[in-house]
Amino acid sequence: MSSTTPTVLYVEDDPASREVMVLVLSEMMGCTEYHMFEHSEDFMSRVKALIPQPDIILLDIHLKPFNGFEMLKMLRSDGAYLHTPVVALTASVMNEEVQQLQNAGFNAVFAKPIDIDLFPNKLTRILQGESILYITD
Numbered sequence: 001m002s003s004t005t006p007t008v009l010y011v012e013d014d015p016a017s018r019e020v021m022v023l024v025l026s027e028m029m030g031c032t033e034y035h036m037f038e039h040s041e042d043f044m045s046r047v048k049a050l051i052p053q054p055d056i057i058l059l060d061i062h063l064k065p066f067n068g069f070e071m072l073k074m075l076r077s078d079g080a081y082l083h084t085p086v087v088a089l090t091a092s093v094m095n096e097e098v099q100q101l102q103n104a105g106f107n108a109v110f111a112k113p114i115d116i117d118l119f120p121n122k123l124t125r126i127l128q129g130e131s132i133l134y135i136t137d
Helices: 015-028 043-048 068-076 095-104 119-127
Strands: 008-011 034-037 056-060 086-090 108-111 132-134
Touching: 008 015, 015 034, 015 119, 043 068, 056 068, 056 119, 068 086, 068 095, 086 095, 095 108, 108 119, 119 132
Parallel strands: 008 034, 008 056, 056 086, 086 108, 108 132
Antiparallel strands: none
16 A cells, blocks of 8 residues: 555446545545446456556445456455455445345445545545444444
8 A cells, every 4th residue: 555545446337426436535535546447347357457556445236247246256366356455335235235245255344325524534444454344323
């Protein structure tokens, strides 16, 4: 991770969610290095081609052709991303799905839409090694 701000990859098909994340990352957190994918097609080849590589990866769960669970599995099967924090972002915050996300190995789970006031601190805590299941206030 860079000494000042993390490099972030956000995979999200909703344009409004991407806009909010750009605002949070650039304006609120001062991140200058972030990548946005609008879909999960050719996911791993696109991740590997990123320069700089992400310090943390944020995945929308309900994407096509690969959903968040499938993308996480791809990341974890590649040694280069074995220890990269991966965060699930989902509008489906039923206890059962949250448990599935935790069991799958996500480092954190956030409900969408994200709380822009709390998100920067929570992202920093995840980068410091904390696991966070953040659903509601």
